[in-house]
Amino acid sequence: MTRTLLHLAAVSALLLALSPAFAAPQSATGADTDASAPVSADAAPTGEAPAAGEEAVARQLRAKLTTDDDLKEVTASVDDGVAELDGSVLQPMHKLEATKIATETPGVATVVNNVEVDTSLRSHVHAAYRGTTRKLATLVARAPLLLVAIAIVLVFAWAGRLLSRNLRMLRLRIDNPYMDGLIRRSVRVIVTLLGVLLALNLLDLSTMVGAVLGSAGVVGLALGFAFKDIAENYIAGVLLSVRKPFSPGEQIRVDAYEGKVVALTSRATILMTMDGNQLQLPNALVFKSVLLNYSQNPKRRFDFRTTMDPSHSIRQAQTLALEAYSGIDGVLDDPAPSWTVVQNAPGGIELQFFGWVDQRSSDLGKVRSEAIRLVKAAFARAGIQAPRSVQHVVLSRETPAQATPEARPEPTQGASVDTSVNRDIDDQLAEAQRADAAATGNMLDHDKGKP
Structure with missing residues (x-):
């Protein structure tokens, strides 16, 4: 009996312990039932969340x-x-x-x-007005920075001018006036440009700087095609300035143009013709054309021709002519005056005479004119005449002496006749070759091919 009571008590205790576990699912079921219940009128409608x-x-x-x-x-x-x-x-x-x-x-x-x-x-004008007003307001707000940027540009421009005027500060000493001016302008522009870039960076316009620098190549290409001739003349001027084939005051001949050099600019070479007219030649033409410099060497040769009747002695005419103009003040003794026979034709004997002057002290044209005058006078005193323009008709048989009473027999060729190679300009030629070889090298130097 007692054992039965104990079993009943144990079963009762177990049922009491298990009762909360069965109560929980029941409450959950109740919750589900409550959730599935209809929503009250005070609750928000189901479509309001998507609208929000x-x-x-x-x-x-x-x-x-x-x-x-x-x-x-x-x-x-x-x-x-x-x-x-x-x-x-x-x-x-x-x-x-x-x-x-x-x-x-x-x-x-x-x-x-x-x-x-x-x-x-009206709308477009109003929009433009608003945009301008907004930009002006922004500019006024940034006025202090703008003033500082302007000051930076002015300071750098002043520094550029100072450096360009005092190239010794940069340890640059250039004897070429053209290159000196070019470098001075380049230094001034570069320093000023640096100031502009710093000012734009201060104003927070770095994007503009990048756009400008990025488009510089395209702009340069377009300008190169548009100003091809100007760029060509400018580069030719730089090369002429470096090479220096002439100096101010020298007399040169370029293509068919002749005159004395006045100046070399970035675009043109300025000459003064012998008529007193100013002549401007593009640097590209001067650089590409055959250039003859009359003043590069101080010694210059002049020549003139004269024609005499075949009845006269060539040796006598040669002696008289050389004696006549050798003593002119301005005719050099070294190289000495010389002569040659151009032709001996029935119409006359043509002689050519040469002489040298020092262009630093004598004028070639004046010396040549005086030489022609003195030779003409010497021939007149000696009875040497020009070829006869009227034919001489012989009516009877005459001896040679009767036919040409002034004729003198030519002496036979002797040992005193100089037939050696003309060496008048050999010294000047050698000096010019040495100078050119020292500067650029002579590809025609025969010594280079010798072992």
Whole structure:
């Protein structure tokens, strides 16, 4: 009996212990039942949450449109993923930009663009006025920085002028006036340009600096084609200045043009003709043409020709002529005056005489004119005449002495006749070759081919 009571007590205790476990699922079931119960009238409708999301998308889209000054008049609304744009813009590209912004906004699936392009003059003038006013306000706000930027440019420009005037500070000493001026201008421009770049960087216009530097290559190429001749003349001027084939005051001949050098500029070589006229030749023409410099060597040869009747003695005419002009003040003894027979024809004997002058102290034209005058006078005193222009008719048989009473027999060739190679300009030629070889090297130097 007692054992039975104990068993009943144990079973009762176990049932009491298990009762909460069975109570929990029952409460959960009750909760599910409560959740599935109808919603009261005070609760929010089921479609309100999606409406709130579309409003957020619309606000985001309007905020993006407002950040662009050209799209401030555009309004937007979103309904079921469809964005509808209204309002007006000034340019068609602005309308396309509004469509792009709406398409890139999260939550927008379709864009309906009802924006109109306003082409009225009043709207465009008003927009230009607003833009100008806004820029002026920004400029006034940044006036202190602008003043500092201007000061930087002025300081660098002053420093550039100072350095260009005192190239010794840069340890640059250039004897060439043209190159000296070119380097001075380059130093001034480079230093000033550095100041401009620093000023733009201070004004937070680095993007402009990059755009300018990036387009410099394209602009340079375009300018190169547009100003091809100017660039060619400029480069030729630099090369002529470095090479220095002539100096101011020297007499030169370029192609068919002759005169004395006045100056060499960045574009042209300026000559003064013997008529007193100023002549400008493009540097490219001077650089590419055959150039003859009459003043490079101080000694210069002159020549003239005279014709005499075949009845006269060539040796007598040669002796008289050389004696006549050798004593002229200005005719050099070294190289000595010389002569040659050009031709011996029935129409006359043509003789050519040569002489040398020092251009540093004598004028070639004046010396040559005086030589011709003295030779003519010497021939007249000796009875040496020019060829007869009228034929001489012989009516009877005459002896040679009767026919030509003035004729003198030519002496036979003797040992005193000089037939050696003309060496008049050998010394000057050798000196010029040595100078050219020292400067650029002579590819025609025969010694280079010898072992």
